[in-house]
Amino acid sequence: MERLQKVIAAAGVTSRRKAEGLISSGKVRVNGEVITQLGTKVSAQDRVEVNGIPLMKEAKRYFLLYKPRQIISSVHDEKGRKTVVDFFPEIQQRLYPVGRLDYNTSGLIILTNDGQLANLLTHPRYQIEKNYVAKVNGIPDKMALKKLQHGVRLAAKKTAPAKAKLLSSDHRKNTAIVSLTIHEGMNHEVRDMLQAVGYPVDKLSRERYAFLTTEGLTAGESRPLKHQEVAALKKLAQTGKLR
Template sequence: MERLQKVIAQAGITSRRKAEGLITSGKVYVNGSKVTELGTKVDPSNDEVVVDGVPINKEEPVYFLLYKPASVISAVSDEFDRKVVTDYIPTEQRIYPIGRLDYDTSGLLLLTNDGDFANLLMHPKYKIKKTYIAKVEGMPLRENVKKLERGITLEDGKTAPAQVKVTKSDKKKNTSIVEITIHEGKNRQVRRMLEAIGHPVLKLKREQYAFLHLRGLNAGEFRELKPHEVKQLRELAVT
């Protein structure tokens, strides 16, 4: 027997946390009866679980790494019919992105149908490093770089210390390339950090997620994660 929210998450419907919301709001039925208790346990092999009117089938977990192009939505659908990240991965499984990259940001994004895995990687207490390459206006001074390294106050609080390196500057064009590594996931965080020191972002790419990188992929291409990579990510999250 397993907790109902875990069974829903493992079926690839949503994360475990969101599954709890579906249960408490009365959208989940087990063997024809509405269930709103979070502690409810079910037998995934024999009990019929229906979420929002749709019976769930336990799917094999799948894990993908996508090189997200810019001008693509980090979602499974879009009300304005814009391109979404799942358009790039042909699969019968109901996958969704782990976290998000802004519409204008390109780079490494993970997708899965494993809600437990997604929840683990997105939980703020697990400090998984993410490295971004930003093209910015101007040439950041060392004292401003140090502010980012120490942590800088934004409207939603102070950021954790970051690793920051200015790798290239172009005096003629008045632009620089900045490499920045963070482990948080505040909304548009890297853009806001760089704007806060007076260097608006012109272009942004997530180059690395933990030990994963984009080498060998072009924008719009994807690959499946290898079993040892999934295992390593799980281990990394809980250490």
């Protein structure tokens, strides 16, 4: 049994929040009966209609996108800026991004209409690793890297321990390339962590999500996830292990 608004959203009709509005306004029927009570649960055998149209289950779709900078990680943007879903005009299903990448951050992001998998991947308890590569101003010393590795205090909370490594440095320009691997997903977390230890970010890219990478893609390109990759993501999210 699933909550009615979740079933409507999973079918790709609209977002869960808007589905709640449809239910409250009496536009949803279950087995011919108008339902206005939020939290009503239905099974796969129940007939659900929205605005008189029977609900059809969408085929699940999974994509990996190499997000360019200055793209919004959302379904739509109030300011009219380009979003990650605009890269999939030919896809009929209602895709949405799994988590977010900042407007000025490039790199790997997953898009799907599988709400269950999206929830698993974004829930902090499952600790999915995400690797970022940052160009920073200044050259981090061992003490700064050690602070990142043990977690740093931000305004909201102390971050979980991270994997931090200095990849290269340019003493003439006083810049460095740093690899940072985290499993949390707070807004601007990587930028804020590096800022907190004294090294503001100039450029940032997410290079890896779990075992997935952007290998073979350039900014703006995408590819469908393979069946084996989807299965591995589900297993990793549920058990923390690939095997």
